[in-house]
Amino acid sequence: MVVAAEEGEEMEQGGIEFSYKEIGAMLFEVGKQQHLNAKRRKRIYDLVKKFDKSSRGQDPLHFEAPAPKEKLTKNDYEEAEKNAIELASSFKQEKKIARKVKSQIKKRVREAEEAVRKERGDVDVPEDEITEVKKKSGKQTSVPKVKKGKPLLKAKGVGKKQMLFQKKKGGKK
Known part of the structure; x- marks a missing residue:
């Protein structure tokens, strides 16, 4: 050359x-x-x-795009836009319904677990009563917050002092 x-x-x-x-x-x-x-x-x-x-x-390396078989009109584009908006709104509604169903399922599961615990006689502290507490060292630990209530087993004619005395001696409640 x-x-x-x-x-x-x-x-x-x-x-x-x-x-x-x-x-x-x-x-x-x-x-x-x-x-x-x-x-x-x-x-x-x-x-x-x-x-x-x-x-x-x-x-x-030349590429020719194929010619479209149909010509789209302005009405076609408007209709497609309308359908897209309807689909988006229906999607939002379905998502909202799905969230409700999910929360209902969780609620039913919690209720069923609570019923099973009551049948067994388990005394657990519910998760909503557990709080974060700071120790003197500055670390945070989960400590159950226990509600004060009446003693579970109270014999007739037995006072608080006698119950405490029995506990210290190793007696029954």
């Missing part, structure tokens, strides 16, 4: 000259071989097509 240089001098530029048609033909022969799998054969044939286009002076 010859390139014009300054002051009318001609300089040759290095490079390799080749024929796109011959390269395509060689690749086609390689693609015919039996030991190639279908995926590689397809790739090779795609290259053959590109080299064929290049040999005819066309751009092998």
